[in-house]
Amino acid sequence: MHYIDSEGRYFTKRLLIEANNAAIRENRNRKLKEEYLEKLPHDMVYPISLSFDEHNRGEIRVQIVFDEKGTTGFLDMTKNRYNLLPKAIYHNDGTVELETEEMINARRLYPEGREYTETVGRKLIRDSSFRIKVLNAYSNQCAMCELDDVSVLIAAHIHPAHLCEDDTVNNGICLCKIHDKFYEDGDICVRANGEIFLQNKNIKIDYDKIRFPINKADHPSPKRLNKRLEISLSRF
Structure with missing residues (x-):
């Protein structure tokens, strides 16, 4: 397992719910509580403070910040989903530039609302004894x-x-x-x-x-x- 830079990636509430629904469908180990996500504000973004790649799994675990108090949660997702997340640009004057909805939607593999499932091959090396x-x-x-x-x-x-x-x-x-x-x-x-x-x-x-x-x-x-x-x- 090794840590990787989160590259300023973040979730909108809609993207977070979509990624969590995918984690549930794909039976991943780390999922978030659906009722908690539903209560989150719609007009905020939820940055990734930490992400790490698990070897031989094609899967990334991300730590998400939910509020100014530093409340966090972990979510597992494929590298492909992670790479499609929007990136924030942090300027020297303290301002943050977010991607537009058009930019985010342009990277979608499928139209909004269409769910899909990704599988990850896992190579397990086991000693029979x-x-x-x-x-x-x-x-x-x-x-x-x-x-x-x-x-x-x-x-x-x-x-x-x-x-x-x-x-x-x-x-x-x-x-x-x-x-x-x-x-x-x-x-x-x-x-x-x-x-x-x-x-x-x-x-x-x-x-x-x-x-x-x-x-x-x-x-x-x-x-x-x-x-x-x-x-x-x-x-x-």
């Missing part, structure tokens, strides 16, 4: 609960394999399907010391820390946990 190694390390038990039914246990990558190509046991945690989904979505986070904390307060969990493998050599990598935490904390 990864699941066996991780489940064995955690004695076939979820690290966040007592569940020990192998049929519902997942060898969850801490830092996604398509970003780091790490299929070692130190980049894995054994989780049940429920906790794996919450971990994947960023609702449940894990610090480098194994401490669990919740971004979604509607979730209840009995453990304060993940249960570590008996063998210290199989413990999750603090470096990988920190990298995953960076991703999880980008959740809106």
Whole structure:
């Protein structure tokens, strides 16, 4: 994952809703709440303060500023959609020049109101023995609960394999399907010391820390946990 310049790109409310609808249709990881977007003023623009490209995914995650208080949210979109966004020009005298509606519409791939879906090919490099190694390390038990039914246990990558190509046991945690989904979505986070904390307060969990493998050599990598935490904390 590497950071890229946002190039002064911004959303109008209409473009923001269109991009969010696309993220919902395309089942992307980071989407915004539709009811929140509907309440935004129509006469404002919403600049991108940060954007970063995820390797091998053809996808960009953008951080959007919603108000003068600095309220932000994250949205995933294809590089193609990102490249079609308008750019603001910032002058030395402090003024900002925005693109006209005509300029914005001239770049549209389809007429306004016509929705389309873009798919992104994702190359996943997986070691077939990864699941066996991780489940064995955690004695076939979820690290966040007592569940020990192998049929519902997942060898969850801490830092996604398509970003780091790490299929070692130190980049894995054994989780049940429920906790794996919450971990994947960023609702449940894990610090480098194994401490669990919740971004979604509607979730209840009995453990304060993940249960570590008996063998210290199989413990999750603090470096990988920190990298995953960076991703999880980008959740809106």
